[in-house]
Amino acid sequence: MGKKSAEEMTEAAGRVVYHEDTKNRHTLNIKNLKKNDSAEYIFRLTTKGGGPKQSGFSVVLLIVTGLKVKFTPSAVVTEDQRVTLTCSTSCPLTDNTNYIWFFNSRPLTLTENQNKHLVLDPVSSQHAGNYSCAVNTQTDLRSPEETLAVEDGTGAAGTHSVIC
Structure with a gap:
């Protein structure tokens, strides 16, 4: 710098x-x-x-850092599992920061508070696709897209998506 x-x-x-x-x-x-x-x-x-x-x-x-989407337990999960997506940055943001989540480049409309965690429980094949996040005040500064793959019970992974 x-x-x-x-x-x-x-x-x-x-x-x-x-x-x-x-x-x-x-x-x-x-x-x-x-x-x-x-x-x-x-x-x-x-x-x-x-x-x-x-x-x-x-x-x-x-130090200005960007946002990143992280998956827990991983970016490849099995149907009916619980997966948590976290919008993270190396600098701390306040607890009352509102986040916007994007699924396949479209904003998700969530009924609960939009925070840094997006929980998919249980996850299904409809959740497979690309996710990104942004801070509500800076919607034009999104994280890079990260892909969530959802396997069925046989271990076959899918990354298809259903537009909601």
Whole structure:
């Protein structure tokens, strides 16, 4: 990860806004984070008064990660088993984050709270297909699709899907 200069941040086409208030708080807001926004950000405050010049440095390391779908116990399961899909990221999100799940590129409409876990219990051949997830506020930033294969009792796997 490299260091971002003020010029590079200015070029971020309206995604970056700097705020300063009367209580000496300084905030840099970055909208629509992208992976290449990952960097070490340095804030330097310089005051010039009657005395010597004083400088303060504050360093923030920002790591932007993407979402990933994980299957438990695995991506290949047998009908009537329970499978849990988890939308995970290496950075923690708040417990009240809402997620959107996608099945074969179409959003799933869930009746319960949409959280980071999608439980299929019991799983059937209709659940076989491609899954991805997104945070509700960033539906255009989806995880890569991951495939769930469902075997029947004979051990034959299927990845066909039924559009609901």
